[in-house]
Amino acid sequence: MNVTATARPVFPFSAIVGQDETRLALLIAAVDPSIGGVLIFGDRGTGKSTAVRGLAALLPRMRTIQGCRYGCDPTTPSAWCTDCRACYATTPPRTCLTAVPVVDLPLGATEDRVVGALDLEQALAHGVKAFEPGLLARANRGFLYIDEVNLLDDHLIDLLLDVAASSENVVEREGLSVRHPARFVLIGSGNPEEGELRPQLLDRFGLAVEVATPTDLPTRIEVVRRRDAFERDPAAFEAAWKAPADRLRRKIVAARARIADVAVPDTALERAATLCIRLGTDGLRGELTLIRAARATAALDGDASVGDAHLRRVAPAALRHRLRRNPLDEASGSTRVARAVEDLFAA
Amino acid sequence: MTPTPDAWHDAVLTAALVAIDPSGLGGVALRAGAGPDRERWLALLRAALPAAAPLRRVPHNTGDDGLLGGLDLPATLRVGRPIAQRGVLAEADGGVVLLAMAERVAPTTAARLAMVLDDGMVSLQRDGLALQLPARIGLVLLDEGLAEEERPPTALLDRLAFHVDLRGAAGRMVGPAPGTPATDAVTIAAARSRLATVQVASEFVEALCAAAMALGIASMRAPILALRAAAAMAALAGRVAVTAEDAAAAARLVLAPRATILPEAVPPDTTDPQQAEAPQADQHQSDPQQSDPARPDPAQSEPPETEPPGQPESAAETAADRPLVDIVLQAARAVLPADVLAHLRPAGSPGRPPARARSVGRAGAQQRSLRRGRPIGAQAGELRAGARLHLVETLKAAAPWQLLRGAPRGERIRLAVRRSDFRIVRFRHRSETLMIFAVDASGSSALHRLAEAKGAIELLLANCYVRRDKVALIAFRGRGADLLLAPTGALARAKRCLAGLPGGGGTPLAAGLDAAAVLADAAWRKGQTPVLTVLTDGRANVASDGSSDRVRAEADAIAAARRIRAAGFAVLLVDTAPRPDERTRRLGVELGASYLPLPRADAASLSQAVRAAARPAAASRPPGAARTI
Numbered sequence: 001m002n003v004t005a006t007a008r009p010v011f012p013f014s015a016i017v018g019q020d021e022t023r024l025a026l027l028i029a030a031v032d033p034s035i036g037g038v039l040i041f042g043d044r045g046t047g048k049s050t051a052v053r054g055l056a057a058l059l060p061r062m063r064t065i066q067g068c069r070y071g072c073d074p075t076t077p078s079a080w081c082t083d084c085r086a087c088y089a090t091t092p093p094r095t096c097l098t099a100v101p102v103v104d105l106p107l108g109a110t111e112d113r114v115v116g117a118l119d120l121e122q123a124l125a126h127g128v129k130a131f132e133p134g135l136l137a138r139a140n141r142g143f144l145y146i147d148e149v150n151l152l153d154d155h156l157i158d159l160l161l162d163v164a165a166s167s168e169n170v171v172e173r174e175g176l177s178v179r180h181p182a183r184f185v186l187i188g189s190g191n192p193e194e195g196e197l198r199p200q201l202l203d204r205f206g207l208a209v210e211v212a213t214p215t216d217l218p219t220r221i222e223v224v225r226r227r228d229a230f231e232r233d234p235a236a237f238e239a240a241w242k243a244p245a246d247r248l249r250r251k252i253v254a255a256r257a258r259i260a261d262v263a264v265p266d267t268a269l270e271r272a273a274t275l276c277i278r279l280g281t282d283g284l285r286g287e288l289t290l291i292r293a294a295r296a297t298a299a300l301d302g303d304a305s306v307g308d309a310h311l312r313r314v315a316p317a318a319l320r321h322r323l324r325r326n327p328l329d330e331a332s333g334s335t336r337v338a339r340a341v342e343d344l345f346a347a
Numbered sequence: 348m349t350p351t352p353d354a355w356h357d358a359v360l361t362a363a364l365v366a367i368d369p370s371g372l373g374g375v376a377l378r379a380g381a382g383p384d385r386e387r388w389l390a391l392l393r394a395a396l397p398a399a400a401p402l403r404r405v406p407h408n409t410g411d412d413g414l415l416g417g418l419d420l421p422a423t424l425r426v427g428r429p430i431a432q433r434g435v436l437a438e439a440d441g442g443v444v445l446l447a448m449a450e451r452v453a454p455t456t457a458a459r460l461a462m463v464l465d466d467g468m469v470s471l472q473r474d475g476l477a478l479q480l481p482a483r484i485g486l487v488l489l490d491e492g493l494a495e496e497e498r499p500p501t502a503l504l505d506r507l508a509f510h511v512d513l514r515g516a517a518g519r520m521v522g523p524a525p526g527t528p529a530t531d532a533v534t535i536a537a538a539r540s541r542l543a544t545v546q547v548a549s550e551f552v553e554a555l556c557a558a559a560m561a562l563g564i565a566s567m568r569a570p571i572l573a574l575r576a577a578a579a580m581a582a583l584a585g586r587v588a589v590t591a592e593d594a595a596a597a598a599r600l601v602l603a604p605r606a607t608i609l610p611e612a613v614p615p616d617t618t619d620p621q622q623a624e625a626p627q628a629d630q631h632q633s634d635p636q637q638s639d640p641a642r643p644d645p646a647q648s649e650p651p652e653t654e655p656p657g658q659p660e661s662a663a664e665t666a667a668d669r670p671l672v673d674i675v676l677q678a679a680r681a682v683l684p685a686d687v688l689a690h691l692r693p694a695g696s697p698g699r700p701p702a703r704a705r706s707v708g709r710a711g712a713q714q715r716s717l718r719r720g721r722p723i724g725a726q727a728g729e730l731r732a733g734a735r736l737h738l739v740e741t742l743k744a745a746a747p748w749q750l751l752r753g754a755p756r757g758e759r760i761r762l763a764v765r766r767s768d769f770r771i772v773r774f775r776h777r778s779e780t781l782m783i784f785a786v787d788a789s790g791s792s793a794l795h796r797l798a799e800a801k802g803a804i805e806l807l808l809a810n811c812y813v814r815r816d817k818v819a820l821i822a823f824r825g826r827g828a829d830l831l832l833a834p835t836g837a838l839a840r841a842k843r844c845l846a847g848l849p850g851g852g853g854t855p856l857a858a859g860l861d862a863a864a865v866l867a868d869a870a871w872r873k874g875q876t877p878v879l880t881v882l883t884d885g886r887a888n889v890a891s892d893g894s895s896d897r898v899r900a901e902a903d904a905i906a907a908a909r910r911i912r913a914a915g916f917a918v919l920l921v922d923t924a925p926r927p928d929e930r931t932r933r934l935g936v937e938l939g940a941s942y943l944p945l946p947r948a949d950a951a952s953l954s955q956a957v958r959a960a961a962r963p964a965a966a967s968r969p970p971g972a973a974r975t976i
Contacts, residue, residue, distance in 0.1 A: 044505045045566035049465065106470045107459050108411040111727055113472035135472060148458045155726045173767050191502070213565045221556045224570045228552065231371075 009234035013054030014244035016047065017223045018214050025207045025317050026055050027248075028296040029143075029185050031255045035206040035292055037164070037186035039149070039197075039321065042211025047223075048189040052145050056102030058245055060253050062141065066094040069133050070140045070180050071101070079167075081180045101142030103135050103184075107151060114156060115163075115171050116178070131178045136169045139184040149188030150197050157201055160186065164204060203282075206289045207314075208321035210334055255299035262298045263305035264291060271311055271344065278340050281322040290318040308345055315341050354513065357600060358388055361509045364579045364600075366395035367538045369443050369485025371575045372508040373464055376449070376488040376499055379513035385489070388513065392443065392487070395535045401442035403435050407452040410724070411473065414459060418474035420743050427750035429475055436460075437469045437480035449488035449499040457500035460486060464506050474743065508572040510604035538582040545578045546588040554671040558598050561676055563608030573601040591671060595678035603679040725770040740770035780816045780878055781834050781870040782957055785863040787883035787923070788824040789854040799923075800882055802950025803957065804832070817875070819866055823859030825852035826893045830862065834870065853895060856887035857903035860911060860938075867916050878917045880957050881940070884924035885931030905937050912939035919943060919957060 016023065025038045040048045064071040065088070070081045074095045077085070084093065105114065116134030135144070144160075146152055163169050169182040188205065190197070202208070214220050230237040272290045281287075293314040294306045303310070320333035365375055379385040393402055411417065416434035423430045436444060446452060446460070463469055463482050471478040486507060488499045504510065552574060559570045577597035581589045725740035745768040752763040786800045804818050820832035860881070867877035890899040891907075911918060918940035922931040927944035935942035943956055 043565060044502065045568035047567070104470060106472055107455070107462060108415050109472035110474055112475055113477060117475055132475075147462065151455050151458045153724070153726070213567060215560075217557055217560055220560065220567065220570065221553050223567055224556055224574060225549065225552050227571050228547065228574055 009230075009238065010053050010057050011050050011227075011230055012238055012241040012245055013051065013058045014248050015226055015230070015237070015241045016051055016054060017226060018219055019047065019051060019211060021317060022048070022051050022209045022211055024297065024300075024313065025209045026051060026187075027252065027255075027300060028207065028293050028314070029187070030055065030059055030252050031259060031299055032292055032296040033183070033185050035185070035289060035296065037188070037205040037207070039202070039205035039208040040187070040189040040211060041192050041208065042189075043213050044191060046211045046213055048211055049145075049147050052102070052143075052187055052189065055143070056100070058249055058252075059100040059102075060249050061097040062100050063095050064098050064141075066096045068093075070137050070182075071098060071142075072181070073141060079181050079183070101138055101140070103139040103142065103144050105135055105144060105146045105152075107148060109135070109156070111156065111159065112173075114159065115169055117171070117173060118176055129176055131171070131176060133180070134169075136163055136182040136184070137180055140180070140182050142184055143187055144184045145187045146189070148190050149201075150190040150192075161201060161204055202321050203285065205321065207293060207317040209317050210320070251300060254302070255296065258302070259296060259299040262295050262303070264295060265305055268294065268306040268308075268311060271308065275311070275315060275340060275344055276319070278344065279319060279323055279337065281319055286319050286322045290315060293318050312341055312345060358511050358513060359391060360596070361511050361600060362388060362392040363395050363535060363538075363583055364576055365443065365485050365487075365509070366392060366397075366535050367579045367582055368542055368575060369396075369400075369441075370464075370467055370483035372485065372572060372579065373506045374443065374484075374486035374488070375509040375511055376490055376504055376507050377511050377513065378490040378492065379511075380491055381489075384513045388511075389445070389487075394532060396443065397532065397536060397539070399441075401439045402445065403439040403442070404445040404447060405435050407446060407448040407456070409435070409456070411459070414456070415469050415473065416471050416476075416478070416480070418476065418743050418746065420739070420746055423743075423746040424749065427747075429747045431471075431476050431478060433480060434469060434471075436463050436482045436484060439484050440481045441483055443485045443487055445487045445489060446499075447489050449490045449503070450492035450497045452500060452503075454500055454502070457502050461502045461506055464503075475747065505566050505568055508576050508601050512604075534583070537585070538579070541585070541587070542579060542582040544587060545581045547574060547578055548589065550671055551577060551589050551591075551594045554594055554675045555598065555602070557672040558675040558679060559602055559605075561608070561672075562602055562606040562679060564602060564605045565607075566605075569602060569605055573597040576601050591674050594671070594675050598675040598679040602675075606679065724773050726773055727767070728769065728771040734771040737770040737772045741768050744768040744770055779875050781819060781867075781875045782816060782878050782880060783819045783821065783834075783863050783866050783870075785821045785823065785828075785859045785879065785881045785883075787854055787856070787859065787881075788822040789852050799950055799953055803953035806950055806954040821859060821862050821866065823855050823862070825855070826858075826889065827855055828858040828862035830866070834866070834875075853889040854883070854887050855889035855891075855893070855900070856883060856885070857891045857900065857907040858889070859883075860904065860907035861891070864907070864911050864914060864916075867911075868914065871916075876917075878919070878957070879911065879940075880919045880921065881938070882921045882923050883931070885922060885928075885934050886924070904934065908934055908937035912937060915939075921953065921956070 013023070013026075022040055025040075029035050029038050040051070042048055062071075063074060065074050065080075065084055068081065068084055070084075072080045072084045074093050077088075080088075087093070112134070114134050114136060116137055117132055119130040119132035122128050122130040122132075146160075163182050164184070164186055167181060167183045168179055170179045171177070186205065188197075188201075214223065226237075269291065272287050272294070276287045276290070279286075290311065291306070294310040297310045297314055298304075298306050301310070316334055316337045319337050323333050323336060361375055365372055377385065377388065379388075396402060405414065412432070412434070414434045414436055416432055416437060419430040419432035422432075452460075463484065464486060467481065467483045469478075469480045469482045471480065486503070488503060488507065490499050492498055498504070552570075555573045555577070556570045559573065564570075573594075574597070577589045577593040580593035580596050581587070584593070586593070725737035727744075728734055741764060742762070745762060745764045748765075748768075749763060752765070784800050784804060800820065804820060817834045818832065819830070819834040821828055822831050823829075863879050863881070867879055870877040887900040887904040888895060888897045890896050891903040918938045920931070920935040920938055920940040920942050922935075922942065922944040924931060924944075931944075932942055
């Protein structure tokens, strides 16, 4: 029951003009998926979706167990699905390279397609109760992208939060009992004018990015010019941007290899803690994300240890959505973080 | 030569352009009442579209099944396996979808349409179906809104190239306007095949971007859509490359209706912002020769300041020796109403951005519930705690399984429905409104004002059982503000609390406003919609810290007012001074409030005014309230 239209070609990630914070946040998530998701909030027509879709084409392919419907990682047997555990308990699995999934969760999706359900064709044709994996299964080890995340139905959001927290999807339906790994980086985008996000969901995202429309003319002209060139001849445009894309891909691969060796000196930990205390963020999640994001940034930059520069770059994205609400302070989260960062690093 | 841009002429042109490139241009937001004008325009569009292109009409409240597609219930029950049904968007692939009563479309529906416009396909993940169906459509929003804020969702308007208003052109739409290009099917078909080959020189990209910026258009979609419109214009005129005339027409049709700033007329002097921008654009050009026309040259500076709108001929005629951006901007300028600023910015608040955030996003004031309100869909769930069964959705969930669960053949057909099939109805209801009164209880007039406020509160509460509203009262006097009546819906309790209120002393206006803001924010977070009513004569004389310093007190009050405006709450400021003056009016501007001078306010007119203020509030949401990002 899968009919696929020829998908529109994707605008290359490296050809995106500006949007530095969004691009950095997505690259950090690509280097360190444990960062916990990226939320992109911003004005209309700023290319939020373009950046996410571009990321899919950019990511280096990953090694999976051949034939596994959940794309299990051959190197981590502890996270395998039940099928892989049963099949490859004694013999090593055959592996292959596949593209990292970037799965769209479209608005109007129903629950059975998100979590998975009984495979009807199988059941009717062969009388077998087989599980038909849903979007969560497809997103395992990759990215789950929700455009207009603030318009998604509440019951679907609850379900996603539950799965994202446990990294496992449990389906009990029609006498079927399936559990499978579902580790994914949640990427949400939306326009704050359309409706607000529940604090629980907000907190679940590791990084929150604000996108604004570029306000200087040369940048705007470049955006329109590239868009126009892309629409006229997508293939040629993609070819023209292949070299930067390859370079960026190598950078991600190198950063992944390097990240475990990036040192986090005590001074950086102290800086991060001081910043969080001054801003009064709830819990430890802020500090943890801040350090992780700074480490991934250092790895992307090719630096050996985390320094002030890395912390400064990621502090707004890691902290702006974790501030206590203060109805009497009209400054936005971004301004408050920027202020605290200036105070701290100037001293 | 460019014909005189008259409303009907442009409407005809728009129909032709949409027929040439429906999915590229997104479509048209057509503001017009139902009537012969609109019918004529739609007939034009139908005639211009290729005969095979579908034209589908969708009601604004179409559900996901109809819009995107889903399980075909009768067919599935008949054959016993899941049969997919295409939604109207997929059926209209290659054509145009008409959305009726678009000003009433819900944000969730708008988001689905926006998704399809962006992707050119419907991706369906519903009812066990995973489909991706092509849907390269143009969208025509039939907008019948009357009031200024009754508009289709901005998420859709942003994606549609043309915003056409036929209301002003009533009755004049007989016969083709002078200069109307041929829009018959043959011409359009030729233009459609020509479109892909139309060349756009780099300078037009720059000119349209600069014009969009000069008109204060933030979205990046606008210049992109204008560029496509220019290409379609060229294709329509049978050209292989975009000319200045095409770009000017695109600016007039696409950019002008989105303008938020009235740009200065093309200047005779060098201090104009456009002149400052033009060299910027030139830095970006590959060809340095092109920068020449942008330099201010006394010889070419005609006095267009006095040029009446509606004469872009002069723009086209002098195209050779005037910077392109000026030509484009002039074309857009010509069709802007002179009072565009008055439309876009509330009078008397010069620094305030257009209040667009208030007129969108009806989502915030509405809550989801399983018990009451308007049904908005179904979800899997247990039948308990008052949940109601959604019969059709339940049948749909059960339908594909019938063969599997089925009784042996030959038996009487009966549906086998199991617990996992149960779908329950989800409802949405309006959240309740909390009306917060902040009353100036200082000085000699305190008793009188408090009595008015008390009277108004009692009148509102008498009504509120039906409307599920609540009321709270804060009084500020002496050194600070007191919450005299915590939010309540109980008339009896309110009467008891309001019985003996003290009055007199200084006016700590800032403290009163802050207390109201805290209460409003708490209400907002509880899902209520707060409406603030401030009764004061505006003469603050006690500062935030309690000291009697008139200057500081006023500064503090202004700061507190700005915080309330930033939070975006609906505010009604009632000026109770015997002679209303400019100072209180200014406070109202800082508050973002509706201002009501009511020196002899009686309880009845006050409660009426508050209810009027609450009405728009229920339809909007505080844009910045209690949000940290």
